[in-house]
Amino acid sequence: MKKILLIAMVLIATTNTKAQEKKIKGRVVEQLQDGSEVSIPGANVYWEGTTIGVATNSEGYYLIPSPKKYPSTMIVSYVGYQAYSQEITEWSHYHIYLKPSVELGEVKVKGKVNTTKFSTINTINMQTLSTGELEKAACCNLSESFSTNATVDVTFTDAVSGAKKIQMLGLDGVYTQITQENIPLIRGMTSTYGLSYVPGTWIESIQIIKGSGSVVNGFESFAGQINLEYYKPQTAPKLFWNAYTNSEGKLENNLLFAKKSGKWTSNLFTHISYFDRKVDNNKDGFLDMPKTKQINVLNRWDYASAKYHIGLTGRALVEDRIGGKESATNPFEVNIHNDLIEFTSKTGAILPSNPGKSMGLQTSFRRHYQTAIFGNNNYKGLQESAFFNFIKQTYIVTTNHKLKYGISNYTDRYTESFSDSVNVLFSDRIRTDLVSGFFSEYAYKWGESFNLVAGVRGDYYNKTEEVNYLPRLNMKYNPSESTAIRFSAGKAFRIANVLVENASFLASSRIIEIADDLKPEIAWNYGANLTHCFKLFGREGTFNADAYRTEFENKIVVDIETPGELSFSNLEGTSYANSMQVDLAYELFNQFDVKLAYKVNDVITTFNSEDKIAPLSPKNRGLFNISYATNFDKWVFDVTANYVGESRVPIHKDENLILVAENFSDPFYLYN
Numbered sequence: 229m230k231k232i233l234l235i236a237m238v239l240i241a242t243t244n245t246k247a248q249e250k251k252i253k254g255r256v257v258e259q260l261q262d263g264s265e266v267s268i269p270g271a272n273v274y275w276e277g278t279t280i281g282v283a284t285n286s287e288g289y290y291l292i293p294s295p296k297k298y299p300s301t302m303i304v305s306y307v308g309y310q311a312y313s314q315e316i317t318e319w320s321h322y323h324i325y326l327k328p329s330v331e332l333g334e335v336k337v338k339g340k341v342n343t344t345k346f347s348t349i350n351t352i353n354m355q356t357l358s359t360g361e362l363e364k365a366a367c368c369n370l371s372e373s374f375s376t377n378a379t380v381d382v383t384f385t386d387a388v389s390g391a392k393k394i395q396m397l398g399l400d401g402v403y404t405q406i407t408q409e410n411i412p413l414i415r416g417m418t419s420t421y422g423l424s425y426v427p428g429t430w431i432e433s434i435q436i437i438k439g440s441g442s443v444v445n446g447f448e449s450f451a452g453q454i455n456l457e458y459y460k461p462q463t464a465p466k467l468f469w470n471a472y473t474n475s476e477g478k479l480e481n482n483l484l485f486a487k488k489s490g491k492w493t494s495n496l497f498t499h500i501s502y503f504d505r506k507v508d509n510n511k512d513g514f515l516d517m518p519k520t521k522q523i524n525v526l527n528r529w530d531y532a533s534a535k536y537h538i539g540l541t542g543r544a545l546v547e548d549r550i551g552g553k554e555s556a557t558n559p560f561e562v563n564i565h566n567d568l569i570e571f572t573s574k575t576g577a578i579l580p581s582n583p584g585k586s587m588g589l590q591t592s593f594r595r596h597y598q599t600a601i602f603g604n605n606n607y608k609g610l611q612e613s614a615f616f617n618f619i620k621q622t623y624i625v626t627t628n629h630k631l632k633y634g635i636s637n638y639t640d641r642y643t644e645s646f647s648d649s650v651n652v653l654f655s656d657r658i659r660t661d662l663v664s665g666f667f668s669e670y671a672y673k674w675g676e677s678f679n680l681v682a683g684v685r686g687d688y689y690n691k692t693e694e695v696n697y698l699p700r701l702n703m704k705y706n707p708s709e710s711t712a713i714r715f716s717a718g719k720a721f722r723i724a725n726v727l728v729e730n731a732s733f734l735a736s737s738r739i740i741e742i743a744d745d746l747k748p749e750i751a752w753n754y755g756a757n758l759t760h761c762f763k764l765f766g767r768e769g770t771f772n773a774d775a776y777r778t779e780f781e782n783k784i785v786v787d788i789e790t791p792g793e794l795s796f797s798n799l800e801g802t803s804y805a806n807s808m809q810v811d812l813a814y815e816l817f818n819q820f821d822v823k824l825a826y827k828v829n830d831v832i833t834t835f836n837s838e839d840k841i842a843p844l845s846p847k848n849r850g851l852f853n854i855s856y857a858t859n860f861d862k863w864v865f866d867v868t869a870n871y872v873g874e875s876r877v878p879i880h881k882d883e884n885l886i887l888v889a890e891n892f893s894d895p896f897y898l899y900n
Contacts, residue, residue, distance in 0.1 A: 440718020801834025848873030
């Protein structure tokens, strides 16, 4: 009897001990900008106010005894990373992300300010611009954010409307996917003026991706992707006010608020710009820049917990531009109005019981109304859009084999009217584009030296009733910690909106012809990249070189080769763009940085059975930038010089209606 009682007591004690030893497990990682994760071995995981703690293993996993009571605070720390704390209210699995305090594998181009980063870690060729880089040019909006960057070129499309567009890899900006936190930002009717709809004070960072990129982010990335990150409620200042004026009389005002209420945090961004002065320095009768009024408001709300993240954003904008020629005898009116309302959301769910697995949903709803008068040309358009993108992430056996898959849908309904001095091309014409698709992407990591991301999309377009299959591949090899060699290849397609994307030509008196059977644009992009980080005389530097080629299967040819005419048609022949670029950045001495870059573009398209250099596109570009900062960045000085090479100018008529033969413009320099 005593033996039975003793055995029972031992069993009860053992059971009780096991219950007390119930442990919490999870993984500690760093998430890179391309979405991949890097394990952090040796990280310290412990309970606040106790001596109970463990270290993560070689794969970043930890197993720590449960706290004596709930809730308790878990602390995670590691050298080179920001300390992390989380209130634990129940037994579960916890996947923890640490943020680096110093980003290893990346070179600071501007000393301590770290304004531009070329990474040797990301599989995809990406560079990141911080607020410090934006401050170099004292930019007022996104269209002025790239004057110190050689990858993205910004040009005026015409002076009467003041519109600016970008070029990348020698191609027009419509071939670059521009997103806000990976949700579509500039497409459709925002193509012409959308760059001015994002004030610079709202932007926390900009990521520039060259090449085809990831299938997860959509089907429209021909030359690459530009992704904006707004200030987050958690990191934004509680109150920020900024005012700007210049010698021409332009006024701008920005006011930002941040607020926290429990697990909810919020940002309010406001922007007002006003310019109502007539400027005609060259005395030709036309305003050098349009009179502009813009009111722009964005409000975002974020909710974060151990298992869920919800982000909600609402934006409203009203803008008016008035320009042209004010004359009693021969007036030329330019009057452009835009109003836009947009709602977006991002919802994410982390699966604590399955570290490394998650799912997310992105949505966007937009209404954009535009009227534009260019003399006798009169355009009116309404775009109503809806977008969703569902993403599931998991891994196969180990986190070295990751898999993302999901579905997406783009719905765009356009109602457009256009008339010119000759005829009415269309009135209240309705076009509905439905693009529904699926995607899958596999990411493989072999040690620290090789990474591969391979994916495919299949997108069904209702007009052609066809599925467009878009494969994409990105590979990276690190022969050393300081060097990365990349290769990428991929396919993309898009649906052109010929009038709003070429609104600058509406300011002319050209007769417009639009083919009836315009097809989607389709192209392949191939590229290679070398990034090398080095130290010379004890100071850091980076060398970056890449070459890309884009080949079109179909392209909407914008033909201005015939004087007085503007036509849009499908490609009949060849069209390609080759782009090669070299960047060198070096800290010459303490707090003094130098940046050099040179780029060569070779862009050819068939016009009327003849292969020609793309018009109005510089073949050569160069950049030289020096920057100096005093201690603690109290004073920052920057000088930038941009070289713009010659461009082909087609045969045209001058202001006296005299034909001018085809020629090349003179190269010039821009200083800032």
